[in-house]
Amino acid sequence: MRLDQMREGQYGRIVRIGGESRLRQRILEMGLTKGSEIYIEKYAPLKDPLELTIRGCHVSLRVKEAAEIDVERLTGKK
């Protein structure tokens, strides 16, 4: 599934990052790399952008940008 399809409070793991090169590079530099685990913190009051936690830091990105990231949901976590 795509990252923008995830809901608040869900855990996931990044499978693939798409998009144009500059955006991908930016996403990677913020630590969102393949295989890393994320937690969807919340969506902004106007439903865009969204906030997630990765490696202990909070990162926000637009829904359109999140749509370039494929994730798998981790359901085992509380």
Place this chain on the structure above:
Amino acid sequence: MEKRQLRIALAGNPNSGKTTIFNNLTGTRQKVGNWPGVTVEKKEGDIHKFGHDIKIIDLPGTYSLTPFSIEEIVARDFILDENPDVVIDIIDASNLERNLYLANQLRELDCKVIFALNMADVARSRGFKIDARKLSELLGVPVVFTVGNKNEGLDDLLKTAIELAASPLEIPEERRVRYSHDIEAAIREMRDYIDSRDGVTLSYDPRWTAVKLLEGDKIIKDRIREKMADQSEKILEKAEQLRGQLSKRLDDEPEIVMTDERYGFIAGIIKEVMSTSTRQRVDISRNIDLVLTNRFLGFPIFIFFIWAMFQITFTLGVYPMEWIDAGVGYLSAFFEYVLPDSVLKDLIIDGVIAGVGSIAIFLPNILLLFFCIALFEDTGYMARAAFLMDKIMHLIGLHGKSFIPMLMGFGCNVPAIIATRSLESRKDRILTILITPFMSCSARLPVYIVLAGTFFAAHAGTVIFMIYLFGIAVAIVSGRLFRTALLKGEDAPFVMELPPYRVPMMKNLLIHMWDRSKMFLKKMGGIILVGSIVIWVLSSYPQHIQYSKDYDAQIEQVKQSYDDKISRSDAVKAARLQQEQSARIETLASAKEAERAEKSYIGRIGKFIEPVFEPIGIDWRGSVALLTGFVAKEIVVSTMGVLYAAEGDAESDALRNALQESGMTALSALSMMIFVLLYVPCLATLGAIGRETGSMKWTFFNLGYTTAVAWGMSFVVYQGGRLLGF
């Protein structure tokens, strides 16, 4: 022998505490300027410690050295081209993994690096334990623990830096980042290819150059083109060919795979040097954000903060403004007293003191506004504001962070434009700068008050509010227009860190505030000074005017005749006559002043350009008022006061009566208000635009665009209104 000055550069992620360390190392001995050619703040400070003269340079905070943003390019170019003796990378120890990414890129650059593991106390409280010795061993880089805000470890850091500067550079080959087999093979091939070219002299590390070429780094390609003209094409061709091969084999762009592998390398190091205790850590920031970016509370709280910022700026600012105003008054009274009557005296009092005084009076506002902005930035709330506002701002093609500068525009456009520095992308910055002048600044308000109060009496408040809204609408339309026509291209990625909330340090806040205010004073002071002298010259020359009537004689006559009458009257009648006398003298004096203004250079210019303003319902007096408003928009009111020959306070009834008698209608007043709202921002704002865009082209574009829009809109309103029969 005089020892050479050591140059130490500070690098690090945003929010890693770099600024605090810089402030603590240099204290108040810092110089703030711009990096050449770009509007990224450059800070440096000279200190003398442990027997060495040291220059500390604060590089822009970046997450990496991939040359996408100006900050990254500036930071990397400095290290590559200026060869600082040592680069200190400030690492947020509580966020080691992501911070090590930049740290590794610095290592790859082959310069002398020290890692400062900052905020070690926070890391400990979060349950992280970092084995510094092991980290140092694994990477071949000295590591020092620091706690920037408590001033701990900074002496250690400097000592280590001085030692490192004196020792030869050696990073053992085996401690470098190892890429996967295919990539390493390509790197080797690229390196060999460059080495085999004759007469190749690139001062950069050969392995690094090869890596960057395989990543398709634009800047390195440009450098190679510059430095080895005839060889460059072959080298770049080779690089493209290898990139193609790698892409095919890896099934992805090489730079993406390499970034992945760097993170892989870092993950390996993290495993060796860091242990996390099982203690569940409390994420205070998350709890704060439960409220501050809450679905329902987020916006109300945000609006409250903005409201509070304006309240503090404009109500608290009133008191010091009065003091400054009084001070300027005393100063001109002093010169009035000590200087003999001369042109120089007029120049000093009416030109220099009045002009500079008119800008100095804004200093309290500006200091307070920047203090609030610094507070937003240093606590970490600014990122949340961007998070909340991004959706709305994105509609105009802007970044969430553009909201704050645009909002500040309602106060004063100058600090608003300087505040666009918090935007990372140059396009966003230019776009925000170009539309900020449509935010109706506080200096335009007196003009609306006079005009709307005179011609729309009962509905003045509504009309003024509509004018503000109209400005916002023009800004939005212009924003969309610029984004699609002039500043095309992909939006900058929004991907942004929401840093942990921190209690700001007063010292940092004050330094932050003062740096920006100083810039305002220095640069704007010069422009305003020159501008006010020019306006003064234009409005007070030629000195000898052929008046249509001999006003002085008439005044004398009135004086005489009344004096006679008064001397022959009883006390009650004399008082009445006295009043009558001074009223008549005043009328004559202001008629003289009006004629003088009409025949001064600026009046002649007003007459000359009157045809331009006629279609929008503004006569020559209005035209002159608008011209003088170029220096500062509140001057429009005082010029109108002079030209419409009204006496006393600009907001008094006299000006209102005079305006109504002058043939101005509600419609032409509306047209004039719209013109004042939209036309050329004042001189200080234009100066700020010039500095912040770093381009005359954008400055003149803004000048032309705003004037054209103002004239066009006023034309539509005035002529449209007339067609409708108003």
